[in-house]
Amino acid sequence: MGVLQSTMISALPGSPAAALLAREDQSRREGSGIQIEQLPGCWMLQQTWTRSGDPPAPGTATLLRWLQASLTLSHGDQGLSIVNQVCLAGFRLRFSGQAQLKGSRPLLMFSFTSLELSWSDQVLLQRSLPSPEPQRLPFFALIELNEQQGTLTARGRGGGLAQWSRKTPEA
Template sequence: MISAASGPPAAALLARERQSRREGSGIQIEHLPGCWMLQQTWNRNGDAPAPGTATLLRWLQASLILSPCDQGLDITNQVTLAGFRLRFSGHAQLKGSRPLLMFSFTSMELSWSSQLLLQRSLPSPQPQRLPFFALIELNEQQGTLTARGRGGGLAQWSRLKPEAP
């Protein structure tokens, strides 16, 4: 289980976002690959969500997995519970100086243990309705990535360190 990460105060987070909008975050595509475990969320104003939300998402092991591919990045968003895994997979690209991680999920899978129970193709959204994360900050020292989603919410993930052989 991933322990709770103390998130930055709302004022500091929003100040970093304003700076990122003005100057860009400097995040490059080669810095993004890895498994990112969701640690904390905030609403569009930077306020904490309903009590227990972050704990529930950590308990479900909500994760964002990014890996390099020919067209940018492969993206996977998944949660797990009692051996069940719900996974959305697709493709992502980094655009602009802020930048935006634009993505589209092309498939959904439900599995239990290693057995695939359900797999569905997902329709592509209209280009102007593509979901995205506006990347605010990648803190390599702390191993965190902070972004605002298309819906306005803020999220912070921690990079899962690969296990040593």
């Protein structure tokens, strides 16, 4: 059985982390140029890093990929619809809601309005979620969307960094 390999970054000068943190600084100053039209699609989580750009606990990225952690964005009535989900052995935990793109960096502000647990396409639990206060909305500060590599990199409200790969539609 093959071993999953992933690129880990650290904050050492000359490392991929240094390049990522430099892109983030540039994005803060000049904006990332990411437009709402570029975001729709299914984004599979590939890698996460701590606030400082160090790798998370060993196995974290592998576990999240194994759980098929994903972020799906689509055009909705009020901006974007957002779905964040993980899957395990036929079970799916899904958070759904609305998102908006704000500012020049930009920030992807979102609010989940429902939680759903299903197994084999049968809904086992569905709950409405309370709306957070406007000043406490979760967000992703979008750093870079690399169309050639199909990756999206962002920093979350909690300070961690994440990188997703766009899932290509199956033929």
